[in-house]
Amino acid sequence: MWQPNERYPDSAVRVLDQSFARYKLALASVERLYTGCRWSEGPVWFGDGRYLLWSDIPNNRILRWDDETGQVSAFRKPSNNANGNTRDRQGRLVTCEHDSRRVTRTEYDGSITVLADSYDGRKLNSPNDVVVTSDGSIWFTDPPFGILGYYEGHKDDSELEPAVYRIDGKSGKIAKVADDIPGPNGLAFSPDEKILYVVASRDAPNRTIRAYEVRSGGKLGKGKVLIDAAGGSPDGFRVDVDGNLWCGWGMGTPELDGVRVFSPSGQPIGHIDLPERCANVCFGGRYRNRLFMAASHGLYALYVNTQGVAGG
Numbered sequence: 389m390w391q392p393n394e395r396y397p398d399s400a401v402r403v404l405d406q407s408f409a410r411y412k413l414a415l416a417s418v419e420r421l422y423t424g425c426r427w428s429e430g431p432v433w434f435g436d437g438r439y440l441l442w443s444d445i446p447n448n449r450i451l452r453w454d455d456e457t458g459q460v461s462a463f464r465k466p467s468n469n470a471n472g473n474t475r476d477r478q479g480r481l482v483t484c485e486h487d488s489r490r491v492t493r494t495e496y497d498g499s500i501t502v503l504a505d506s507y508d509g510r511k512l513n514s515p516n517d518v519v520v521t522s523d524g525s526i527w528f529t530d531p532p533f534g535i536l537g538y539y540e541g542h543k544d545d546s547e548l549e550p551a552v553y554r555i556d557g558k559s560g561k562i563a564k565v566a567d568d569i570p571g572p573n574g575l576a577f578s579p580d581e582k583i584l585y586v587v588a589s590r591d592a593p594n595r596t597i598r599a600y601e602v603r604s605g606g607k608l609g610k611g612k613v614l615i616d617a618a619g620g621s622p623d624g625f626r627v628d629v630d631g632n633l634w635c636g637w638g639m640g641t642p643e644l645d646g647v648r649v650f651s652p653s654g655q656p657i658g659h660i661d662l663p664e665r666c667a668n669v670c671f672g673g674r675y676r677n678r679l680f681m682a683a684s685h686g687l688y689a690l691y692v693n694t695q696g697v698a699g700g
Contacts, residue, residue, distance in 0.1 A: 524557025638665025671696020
């Protein structure tokens, strides 16, 4: 059972390397904002409305947490088993949907625009996670996880190999940028957008996070393994202004559940203990210094002494 830490500093925020000590606030602790989900994913912060959206995939809904009242309500149900969410540079919600096998944008009037549902004349698998770069381009991963059964989508045949795609911010044209990643999952960019990080969730013997040089025209150079999870289970993640990777983590043993933080060089420097596996995170709050963590059944938050990358 969840029990908040009533004393400062919070022992749930662990320093694995002294370089992480500067990011730990002595007077901040992990807060549980909500519980009651089946599988929480895809948190995204709306600062202009002071609320957070996140997906509860098996319950086929996107939930909304209000910062002013602490109330949680259904933002969208059904959600087509929505997974990853982000905002584009005009502030609109961009969503990966498992059941409909597409990436959508929610317009200001609430209408839905389909950004991608196929490539080369064949259906996408089940878009998983998404990020938007400063030029307006939309990058997303497309593993088959949502069509493997009926829990997070519906069972169906795969028509495309798992891949990472880019939707051009001006033309809207979709291009495949990487197809060498086993089970592409969470993705994020370095602060200067010169490196794309992608979780390889079907890599063996351990999950890995790979790093790709981003070249002109939205093309990628050859990837390399930056982080070997070694028993952990990276899923979704975000990057702070110093280039550190804040990764949803878990599986194996309870000591691994939570968020694992890595330096830009791939060294583990910190860990935030949660009572359940964390799937994905985002930075929010007025100064982008509040880390929101979508864990198995719930939503957690922690103020940290850094800021998330703008738009990340």
